[in-house]
Amino acid sequence: xxxxxxxxxxxxxxxGMRLEKRASPFAMVILxxxxxxxxxxxxxxxxxxxLEDLLPKDFAILGSSRTKMTDDEFRGVMKDSVQKFASDLNxxxxxxxxxxxxxxxxxxDVMKPEGFTMLSDRLQELKQEHSxxxxxxxxxxxxxxxxxxxxxxxxxxxxxxxxKPNQVPWxxxxxxxxFGHDLQSAIALDEEIHDVFSEHQVYRIDxxxxxxxxxxxxxxxFANGIFEPLWNQKHVDHVQITNAETLGVEGRGSxxxxxxxxxxMVQNHLLQLVSLVGMEPPxxxxxxxxxxxxxxxxxxxxxxxxxxxxxxxxxxxxGAGHILGQTVPGYRExxxxxxxxxxxxxxxxxxYIDNWRWAGVPFYIRSGKRLAKxxxxxxxxxxxxxxxxxxxxxxxxxxxxxxPNVLVIQVQPEEGISLKFATKQPGQTNQLRHLNMDFKYxxxxxxxxxxxxERLIHDCLMGDPSLFSRTDQVEVCxxxxxxxxxxxxxxxxxxxxxxxxxxxxxxxxSDDLIASTGHKWRRL
Ligand code: BG6
Numbered sequence: 005x006x007x008x009x010x011x012x013x014x015x016x017x018x019x020g021m022r023l024e025k026r027a028s029p030f031a032m033v034i035l036x037x038x039x040x041x042x043x044x045x046x047x048x049x050x051x052x053x054x055l056e057d058l059l060p061k062d063f064a065i066l067g068s069s070r071t072k073m074t075d076d077e078f079r080g081v082m083k084d085s086v087q088k089f090a091s092d093l094n095x096x097x098x099x100x101x102x103x104x105x106x107x108x109x110x111x112x113d114v115m116k117p118e119g120f121t122m123l124s125d126r127l128q129e130l131k132q133e134h135s136x137x138x139x140x141x142x143x144x145x146x147x148x149x150x151x152x153x154x155x156x157x158x159x160x161x162x163x164x165x166x167x168k169p170n171q172v173p174w175x176x177x178x179x180x181x182x183f184g185h186d187l188q189s190a191i192a193l194d195e196e197i198h199d200v201f202s203e204h205q206v207y208r209i210d211x212x213x214x215x216x217x218x219x220x221x222x223x224x225x226f227a228n229g230i231f232e233p234l235w236n237q238k239h240v241d242h243v244q245i246t247n248a249e250t251l252g253v254e255g256r257g258s259x260x261x262x263x264x265x266x267x268x269m270v271q272n273h274l275l276q277l278v279s280l281v282g283m284e285p286p287x288x289x290x291x292x293x294x295x296x297x298x299x300x301x302x303x304x305x306x307x308x309x310x311x312x313x314x315x316x317x318x319x320x321x322x323g324a325g326h327i328l329g330q331t332v333p334g335y336r337e338x339x340x341x342x343x344x345x346x347x348x349x350x351x352x353x354x355x356y357i358d359n360w361r362w363a364g365v366p367f368y369i370r371s372g373k374r375l376a377k378x379x380x381x382x383x384x385x386x387x388x389x390x391x392x393x394x395x396x397x398x399x400x401x402x403x404x405x406x407x408p409n410v411l412v413i414q415v416q417p418e419e420g421i422s423l424k425f426a427t428k429q430p431g432q433t434n435q436l437r438h439l440n441m442d443f444k445y446x447x448x449x450x451x452x453x454x455x456x457x458e459r460l461i462h463d464c465l466m467g468d469p470s471l472f473s474r475t476d477q478v479e480v481c482x483x484x485x486x487x488x489x490x491x492x493x494x495x496x497x498x499x500x501x502x503x504x505x506x507x508x509x510x511x512x513x514s515d516d517l518i519a520s521t522g523h524k525w526r527r528l
Contacts, residue, residue: 027465028172029062031127031136035114035154036146037067037078041180045211046143047082047107048090049457054103055094056454058462062135066126068110069146078109092452106134114146114154120161127163138173140164141464145180152196159200166202178207178464181272182263183473186489187482194475207464208473212273214456214463216445217419219471221280221382222294224413224421231411232285234386236361241408242523243367244383245277248375250327252506253349257340264347266319266485266492269371275302275481276473277415278367281382282357291470295477302480306356313491315520320350320511322374323502332374332506346499348492349373352514354521355484368518370525374506379528380415394426394434407438410526419453420444 032050034042053059067078083104087095110126112119131138142158144151155177158164164175177197184190197206212218225231234240247269253260260268279298286293308316323334336343350372357367386409410424422440429435445453463471491497503511509525518525 026058027060027462028139029060029135029137030139030141030465031064031066031130031134032141032143032461033066033068033123033127034143034145035068036144036150037109038069038071038073039145041145042067043082043085044089045455045457046145046461048086048093049455049461051086051100051103052090052093052454052458053462055099056458059465062137064106064108064130064134064136066108066110066123066130068112068114068123070111070113072111073109075108079104079107082107114150114157117157117160120157120163124161124163140173140175141178142175143178143180148180148182148185151179151193155196155200164200166200167205168202169204174205174467175201176205176207176464176467177201178209178461180209182267183208183272183478184482185262185267187479187486190478190482194479203475204467204469206475207460207469208475208478209460210272210276210473211456211460212276212415213471213473214458214460215415215419216453216459217413217415217421218277218280219459220421221277221413226285235384237363237365239386240362240365241385241387242365242521243281244385244518244523244526245274245281245367245369245381246383246526246528247274247369247371247380248377248509248528249373250375250378250507252322252332252335252374253338253341255339257338259340260349261341261345261347264492265349265351265371265373266488270351270353270369271481271485272473272478274369274371275484276477277382278302278305278355278357278369279477281384282362282367284361289470291468294470295474299474299476299480301357301359302477302484304357304359304362305480305484306358307484308355308487310487310491313488316354316517317488317491318350318352318511318513318517319348319492319499320352320372320504320514321345321347321499321501322349322372322504322506325374325506325508327374327376327507334502334506335374336502346495346501350375350504350510350514352510352517353488354517366521366523368523368525370510370514372504372510376507376509377528378417381528382413382415383526384411384413385523386410394436418444418446420446 034046050065083100086093108130110122112122127140130136140163142164144154146154164177167174184193225235279302282301283297284300286297321335324337325332335341335349336345352368352370355367388408407426412422414420420443422442424438424440426436427439429437460471515525
């Protein structure tokens with residue numbers, strides 16, 4: 005029987021506010037539970053939610069994959085993983101023991117109808133055992149090629165049906181990235197999913213949106229009066245977004261050969277960051293109001309003309325090199341990678357948002373593996389002061405010229421915000437120094453930040469899709485990068501790969517890209 009959950013906030017003044025509320029009982033099925041994500045992120049996040057008392061009393065987690073394992077074996081593997089990958093959690097045998105009672109495992113082949121019959125039967129048993137009330141979340145953490153068969157299997161076994169908002173019991177689906185391989189496949193996947201689920205049941209995960217500092221972008225912009233008046237083409241000279249990793253492909257060579265950096269990082273994580281920096285203020289905190297604004301700004305991205313791809317995009321691939329004192333192999337030497345591979349491990353893009361707010365302001369984004377340092381940041385470079393009162397002639401040292409102000413939102417590793425500004429050095433001359441006003445999450449709050457997966461899984465349990473990508477956002481991002489994808493998959497275009505050494509800041513062409521419009525990458 006279909007009933008409705010009581011509304012979160014009947015008072016219109018409270019509408020859209022996140023109120024503390026415990027999630028309803030549920031069973032979460034993790035499909036692809038034998039994979040790395042389950043061990044490194046999902047189970048640690050669920051255990052952290054349990055420790056924070058953010059899970060309901062009644063819940064079950066059912067890991068599933070083809071590998072044969074008993075419940076106890078699965079619990080053992082997950083216990084080791086939590087201790088290894090979530091060392092910041094207050095792991096205790098007692099709390100783990102209690103949590104693990106809700107952990108189960110089912111060996112099933114989702115390519116066969118019997119796999120779904122077994123899943124359905126097991127969920128029935130868990131409903132009795134853990135009083136899950138029939139609320140189900142299906143977490144797709146398998147190879148993307150299995151997404152469509154799984155969705156079809158869920159439909160034909162009756163495990164998934166289109167539901168009305170607030171209907172109980174509810175089936176929901178969380179889809180890991182990549183959502184499609186290009187625009188066409190993303191649309192096709194979306195159609196398959198929408199045959200079975202309504203949009204409000206679909207949670208397309210982009211873990212960058214769950215990161216604490218990423219959520220803080222909206223707060224910084226829209227809860228303070230001083231930034232927004234400056235946040236436009238009148239005052240902003242350009243924006244730089246950097247995502248640098250020292251890690252290589254970490255055993256995911258065969259996935260990466262299919263994906264490459266543009267699909268793996270830029271289409272989703274980095275363009276989501278662009279949308280948060282570029283969006284207009286939403287009219288409320290209602291999930292759709294925010295997602296509308298994000299989609300709107302992404303639709304303003306200036307299309308890249310296929311004949312001009314090289315003026316807007318640079319690709320790179322790392323060769324062998326040194327990182328933090330260690331010699332590391334080149335991409336082509338990684339396991340699962342072809343020794344002739346032309347797949348990019350680095351991308352730099354110049355893009356423009358063609359709207360009233362951002363007309364003419366270049367946004368530069370770069371992302372790469374095996375770079376000199378692990379860091380992700382957004383840097384808003386403001387225009388220089390209109391008049392050079394402290395002129396160059398007065399100053400003997402180069403550093404004493406007034407430099408533009410830069411507001412940096414550091415996403416990781418150390419989450420924080422800093423503002424660079426000029427100040428006078430003490431003494432008899434007008435010598436300037438550039439200093440930073442720094443805010444660091446860790447020292448300011450002194451509490452552990454929840455991981456992105458904790459926040460996002462909890463939001464899904466609460467039925468809040470605000471921090472998940474909506475179908476129109478995903479499609480517009482694929483559409484934007486399509487000319488670059490097409491050009492880079494054209495085998496007649498030569499690459500000079502490997503074109504950067506592991507441990508460097510990427511190919512020189514990326515410096516030329518930004519220099520062509522008069523700018524320079526920040527030294528990080
Ligand atoms: C994943 C990519 O989505 O994000 C990985 O598939 C990448 O290749 C990872 O390493 C980076 O995430 P984070 O949170 O470590 O910046």
